[in-house]
Amino acid sequence: MESEAEASSTILREANGRHELHSTFDRDVHPTLYGQSGVSETWLILPEKEVIEAHSSPSPRGYKNISLRYPGETVPVPGFDRLELPVNAV
Numbered sequence: 001m002e003s004e005a006e007a008s009s010t011i012l013r014e015a016n017g018r019h020e021l022h023s024t025f026d027r028d029v030h031p032t033l034y035g036q037s038g039v040s041e042t043w044l045i046l047p048e049k050e051v052i053e054a055h056s057s058p059s060p061r062g063y064k065n066i067s068l069r070y071p072g073e074t075v076p077v078p079g080f081d082r083l084e085l086p087v088n089a090v
Contacts, residue, residue, distance in 0.1 A: 026044075030042070031062055032062035034058070034062075034063075035055065035058040035061070036058070036059075036062060039058060040078055040079075041054060042054075042055045043055070043075070050070065050071050051068050051087075052068070052090060053066060053067075054067045069087045070087060071088050072086075072088070073086075073087050074087065075087060
């Protein structure tokens with residue numbers, strides 16, 4: 001497991017012509033904590049890869065399901081029947 005300093009360190013990345021700040025804490029720790037807390041779904045938006053990582057089916061270990069959505073695809077919005085967002089719009 002990462003140290004607290006490593007978990008809260010940030011990595012500056014070039015994404016779509018601008019700098020995006022990503023925290024390893026956001027990437028590795030938040031989804032686990034959200035799943036353990038029963039949050040039904042969380043998204044991790046990865047602009048440098050043009051991907052949305054959708055975490056669903058919460059469990060005591062985090063999330064059971066992780067799906068990747070790519071440009072040209074849509075992401076269903078939990079709690080809103082028949083509402084889907086195009087990955088390109090997020």
